[in-house]
Amino acid sequence: MRDVALAAGVSQATVSNAYTGSGRLSPGRREHVFAVARELGYPGPSGAGRSLRTGRSGAVGVMVTDALTFALEDAAAVELLRGIAAVGEAREVALTLLPFPVGVDEAAAVAASIRRGVVDGFLVWSMPDGHPAVEAAAARREPMVLIDGPRLDGVPLVGVDDEAAAREAGAAVLAGGPGGRRGVAAVASDSGPGRVAAGPGGGRRQVPGLSAGGRGQVAAGPAGEADGRQRVAVLVDRLSPDGHTGRVDAARLRAARDQVARERVAGFLAACDAAGAEATVIEAGGFSPRDFRAAASAALEINGVDAIFAATDAVALAALAELSERGVDVPGQVAVLGFDGTAEAARVGLSTVDQPLVEKGSHAMRMLLAAIEHEDPESLLLPTRLELRATT
Amino acid sequence: MRDVALAAGVSQATVSNAYTGSGRLSPGRREHVFAVARELGYPGPSGAGRSLRTGRSGAVGVMVTDALTFALEDAAAVELLRGIAAVGEAREVALTLLPFPVGVDEAAAVAASIRRGVVDGFLVWSMPDGHPAVEAAAARREPMVLIDGPRLDGVPLVGVDDEAAAREAGAAVLAGGPGGRRGVAAVASDSGPGRVAAGPGGGRRQVPGLSAGGRGQVAAGPAGEADGRQRVAVLVDRLSPDGHTGRVDAARLRAARDQVARERVAGFLAACDAAGAEATVIEAGGFSPRDFRAAASAALEINGVDAIFAATDAVALAALAELSERGVDVPGQVAVLGFDGTAEAARVGLSTVDQPLVEKGSHAMRMLLAAIEHEDPESLLLPTRLELRATT
DNA sequence: CTGAAAGCGCTTACAG
DNA sequence: CTGAAAGCGCTTACAG
The missing domain is CATH 1.10.260.40 (lambda repressor-like DNA-binding domains)
Known part of the structure; x- marks a missing residue:
């Protein structure tokens, strides 16, 4: 110059x-x-010169889950990112997807990686409690907005009430569905090619008014089919980033570091408890479809299992694939419930808890930009909606 | 400090x-x-201080299509991003998704937006020829790798031979399919819930050996069903960023600024030409599912249309939705061919040209990092594979 | 409407 | 193993 x-x-x-x-x-x-x-x-x-001089880079750092690659395999993460990107685009702010050594727990290395980012603030989605990258970001003392988790004192958060939503959804499935809130099954969705996976049992449900009372109302039907499910497998991608796979006991659940996973599982268990159904929690231990399939497979080894409650749609979809491959009738023999409300869930008729993912992202991004402008955004809890479709 | x-x-x-x-x-x-x-x-x-001093930011700028929000709706873009992210994660390089004013053609504003980015190089995917953001990035004289388009002299590119792949795929469909290369239809895919969209005509195809000769070999079947298709609608998302919608004439196609769209359409047309089938090109004029649906709807108004060749899977999937809603038998009445080889195409049984999207991203990222290290990466053409499934 | 000056926060080559 | 010094490229408050 x-x-x-x-x-x-x-x-x-x-x-x-x-x-x-x-x-x-x-x-x-x-x-x-x-x-x-x-x-x-x-x-x-040069951007670097200007950033140093003005103290602004025009970019925000984004951390999604603890491995970007897996996040991009999850439709829920992509929808969230879309909400973030829409606001970024409108306000001409760049999104810097931050890398950090995956699987490394050396806090210093992770912190160094986060420090390198030239960003004006951080957006954090669904990272485990105490993750060194989040702590490093917090230590920067730049504005930060959390999405779903972790919860950090004094840091604004956008989320939903995962525990309550899971509890209500689980209760509805165990009771045979609440009146009037179910989605339309076996009908082409608007955005997809219109293929809907209605199993042979897809149309059978109790009359809404009759099922309000809770469990014990077993519908007449072929072998094992019942709306009052008795044995539930609760499937979760990961409770803590320690590689654990398979059954989960109460202590592990209590100590879980993934906020959202912990709450959803707790909600499902509360529903099972209230309905007198037996529940087993199985952890996939990772985020790849293969991990999910293995967990689903383990779930099906539970004697008499007649329902799968999955902590995310991605897990539920993998379970559906496993069930389909084994020729298990859904929902006749096994009901499947997801969580997230992804477009894919709608497309295949998966019952799920719908949360406004795009809005979650756009709200969080707006809050972060406000914080960067020295405003003081407040935490926000978004509503969820139960969508009962063909798999329950 | x-x-x-x-x-x-x-x-x-x-x-x-x-x-x-x-x-x-x-x-x-x-x-x-x-x-x-x-x-x-x-x-x-501080990252800004270090960046200024070292001349490295540890981030690369990423431009996907000309609107990030739409890119995140396209499974192909997300798969590509996954390849990029995997390498970024392994090498601890951040991905900065660059914003630029959308719909603004004021080169100065766009250039300013690109200049703000603190990045060590640029990855460009599928931007129109002459887009001011690409020119601004090129003007920075930082390393750059192009993916698919635009083509720029002296700038390394990763792509496929879109024209040849489209031509061969179109020819195969018009001829009733080449022997031995078709995928398996109506079978659960590995990663999805296993629902496959096999229309009532899904199983009918000519015996491979008989169909090699090209057109004119009309299979016996109900009304209008034929493997030698006669009237093809070629659907494309966008040829040039000028808002044009609907039929496309030769001049518009020749002047198209979207490299990949232009080549794929040209390839499809060459196939139609060789097979003596009549072809009409219809442009959606945008990237939203609604745009695609409207284009599909326009295609179905063509008298006697019996095949849809879509320039991307996203467009083909929207066409399938439209056909399903109208109760049109696929492939009985209308065959549908896509391009990209997304996971979703496999899931619903869409015939398509499969290209290695994840690898495209990872190759491009590795090439960019090499260029940043002052190596001199060479352009790379990746192979494609025709996947004939249930929709042709 | 334009210029002179200062300083944002760092890292590195060099000297000891 | 540690320190003194220089300078990366910019923007802005101030003066004229």
Whole structure:
């Protein structure tokens, strides 16, 4: 910039003003500056210099789950990202997807990685409690907004009441469905190719009014089919990032570091408890479809299992694939319930708890931008809606 | 950092060395520095300062299509991003999704937006020729790798031969399918819930050996069903970013600024031409499912249309939804062919040209990182594979 | 409307 | 193993 100023016969301040377009420059001079810059091959002001000087980078750091690659396999994460991106685009803020060493628990290495990011604030989605990357971000003392988890004192959060939503959804399935709240099954969705997976039992449900009382109302039907399910497998992707796979006991659940997973499982268990159904919690231990399939497979080894409550749609969809491959009738033999309300769930007729994912992202992003402008955004709890479709 | 140095009784260089972990510091001193930093509330070295000093930011700028929000609705873009992210994660490089004013053609505003990014290089996917954001990025003279398009002299590119792949796929469909290359239809895919959309005509195809000769071999079947399709609607999301919607003439196609769209359409048309089938090109003019549905609807108004060749899976899936809603038999009355090979296409049994999207992303990212290290990566053409499934 | 000056926060080459 | 010094590229408050 100094060279351009020299060559153009103006001060460096004038070159800067030409680019920032502050209007503090006569058009003629401005054009002249640009012409000289072009001639010298000056690429325009460097972002690094401007960031250092202004204290603003125009980017926010985004951390999704603890492995970006897996997040991009999860439709729920992508929908959330879409909400974030929409606001970013409108406000011309870049989204910096931050990397950190995966599987490494060395706090120093993770912290260093987070520190490298040139960002004005952080958006954190669904990271485990105490994750070093979150702590490193918090230590930066830059604005931060949490989505779903972890919960951090004094840091605004956007979320839903996962525990209550899971509890109510579980209760509804165990009771045979609450009156009037179910979605329309076996009908083409608007955005997809219109294929709906209605199993043979897809149309059978109790008359709404009759099922309100809770469990014990077993519908007449072929072998094992019942709306009052008795043995539930609760499937969860991960409760804590320690590689555990398979059955989960009460102590492990209590100590779970994944806020959302913990709450949803707790909600499902409360529903089972209230309905007198037996529940087994099985943890996939990872986020790949293969992990999910293995967990579903383990669930089906439970003697007499007649319902699967999955902590996310992704897990539920993998369970459906496993059931389909084994020729198990859904929901005749096994009911399946998801959580998230992804587009894919609607497409295949998966019963689920719908949460406004795109809005979650856009709200969080707006809150973060407000915080960057030194406003003081408040935490926000969004509503959920139970969508009973063909799999329950 | 100066304050920490002062308080710790060391030089600023020593504080810096403590954080960069260069090992040029005795452990005792290092711990002491950290302790003082904690006490003073020093959040660690700022990324902006380090970026300015080292000339590296540790982030690469990513531009996908010309609206991030739409890109995140497209499974193909997300798969590509996953490839990029996997390499970024492994090499600890952040991905900065760059925003630019959408729908604004004011080059100066777009350029300013791109310049703000603190990045070490650019990854560009599927932007229109001459887009001001790409030109602004190129003007920065930082390393750049193009994915699919635009083509820029001297800038390495990762892509496939879209024209040839589309031509061969179109020819195969018009001829009734080449022997031995079709996928397995009506079988559960591995990763999805296993629902496959086999229309009533899903199983009918010519015996491979008989159909090799090309058109004119009309299979016996109900009304209008034929493997030698006669009237093809070629559906494309967008040829140029000017809002055009509906039929496309030769001049518009020739002038198309979206490299990939242009090539795929040209390939489909060449196939129709060779097979003596009549073809009409229809442009959706945007990237939303609604745009795609409208284009599909327009296609179905073509008298006697018996095949839809879509330039992307996303468009083909929207067409399938439209056909399903109208009760049109696929492929009995209308065959549908996509392009991209997304997971969703496999799930619903859509015939498509499969391209290695994840690898495309990971290759491009590796090439960019090599370019940043002053290596000189070469352009790369990846293979495609025709997947004939239930919709043709 | 334009310029001179200061300083944002760091890292590194060099010297000891 | 540690320190003194320089400078990365910019923008802005101030003066004229």
